[in-house]
Amino acid sequence: MSSTSRIASRRAAPAAVAALITVAGCGNGTGEGAGENAGSAAPGAGSGAASSGRVTGTITVMAAASLKESFTSLARTFEQQHPGTKVVLSFGPSSGLAGQITQGAPADVFASASRKNMDQVTQAGDAASPTTFARNQLTIVTPASNPAKVRGLSDLTKPSVKTAVCQAQVPCGVVAATVFRKAGVTVKPVTQEVDVKAVLSKVTLGEVDAGLVYVTDAKAAGTKVAQVAIPADDNASTDYPIAPLTGSKNPATAKAFVDLVLSQTGRQVLTGAGFAAPS
Template identity: 60%
Template structure:
């Protein structure tokens, strides 16, 4: 196993990457978005998007670009753990779009009749995050089991917790965390503050953290991934906006922004 310093791509860099026109694409951002949704100039009002915490940086870029392409529209995000967001949606929270970090949480929403026909738009893999100085000398997954090593994980019901559990199963290891957090950003915060020696998060979160953490790669034969589905909700207050935003995330323009953040194709 080898430790690598993850390239310090800041959120600002992600914004620059997201705002650049894809190679070989003609026309401004607005044209790209309009071409994807087919509703350029017709979408107005607020679009409430419930999205997994790991999508925060990429979706913030996409939201700003969507608003530029659709004057009079406003994208309002609710970022959090996919499982919690799914519960909010099924309990009647006002949302137009749901983007989950796992198919299982999306299935909860679909089975409740709140969405149909979800489509996968990205994938993500896991990585070990450590403080920049790496005080515990973490070099791989096995080091997370060493006595005295403090590890933070996502709660088991949260997609990032479930995927981390698959990594440990692949490695045939039992890792006992000192804390289990509500979402991946909370794990990343604990690592960045030096409150723990390591956390298992998505590679995209290590990238977005820049120099606040260092990433330790997990070998492909041990690693695990998760798929990200998105759907316009059946009770959306702004159905036209919900469809347009969903289509934009699934467009080539959306794929470019997601790739800049470290997500891979579905």
């Protein structure tokens, strides 16, 4: 079977994306509804799109959960720059999104919090030539009052301190394990969450004493959390690649969105959210 037929076959497979990821739609031109659950109301990838190379119609962007705030803002900007377009945003763990894409879930753009998960998609033939656009590091967050008096990584080793991290296969879980290894500490989390937003939620709700999240998520939480910095020698980072998907039914619009993310406007939004530039 040719690679074209193989990709087409995967695209015809029943999509299970609604069961595993949250879909958020940005309103056409105004950004209304951004961040809300679009559910079954979200049109399929490329819905209403022309195949003439014009930037129009709908695209679905699958993105790491830590990109929620910045990509919601960029989707609004994109719709304003290109009247008649709509960006449907699907956020979740990069590992889960990559699996959905390779199993045939319809989408147009993938933005991962890990090169490994992007490699999974490119090796399957579902994307090509990804570009790294951002870098992120971890920080410790606690409820605003820091009831457990967490002052550093060593405090997370105490049995009395309830700590949340991401699941081991999720990029933020991989980075957390690297941090613990570099710091020479053994942390036994009371919960391992599906993505970084779930870890943050456990902290803001006071269900745990501390959590490891990206600095961007801590910044987005504002006064709901207190931050405890991780020393540079112990910290670790992850790169964020982005690529249009080869099965997109609206490739011109998909490419235009990727171009926006890589533009100076995209850089300003990402920097404002706390992301670092890729090295």
